[in-house]
Amino acid sequence: MSLDKQAQEKFEYSGYRFVGEHGHAAAKICHWTKQSILDKGVCYKEKFYGIESHRCLQMSPSVSFCQQECEFCWRDLSYTQTEWEGDYDDPKTIIDGAIAAQNQLLCGFFGNDKANRKN
Numbered sequence: 283m284s285l286d287k288q289a290q291e292k293f294e295y296s297g298y299r300f301v302g303e304h305g306h307a308a309a310k311i312c313h314w315t316k317q318s319i320l321d322k323g324v325c326y327k328e329k330f331y332g333i334e335s336h337r338c339l340q341m342s343p344s345v346s347f348c349q350q351e352c353e354f355c356w357r358d359l360s361y362t363q364t365e366w367e368g369d370y371d372d373p374k375t376i377i378d379g380a381i382a383a384q385n386q387l388l389c390g391f392f393g394n395d396k397a398n399r400k401n
Contacts, residue, residue, distance in 0.1 A: 301341075309383040
């Protein structure tokens with residue numbers, strides 16, 4: 283069972299974009315991606331590992347059924363489900379969809395005068 287329409291709309295309102303046809307995977311712009319585009323700082327991953335914050339993709343293949351409840355998770359944990367009934371999208375569909383969603387989410391930043399157009 284995937285998220286109901288009301289729950290999915292709430293996630294989308296808060297910046298998530300669901301990918302695939304089964305409603306279990308999503309992408310969302312990370313706080314540090316936004317900060318990097320606006321030249322206001324970068325994530326530790328850029329400083330320590332060289333992963334450029336403006337190119338990072340925050341996504342989950344299992345938005346509603348990860349049960350880890352990590353303290354710093356970006357997902358809304360109140361919708362965590364313990365069982366999944368239905369089909370899964372294949373990994374290629376999820377990755378391709380997440381990249382397309384990321385591109386769609388980022389395209390609006392270049393309407394912002396404060397955005398760094400060189401990144």
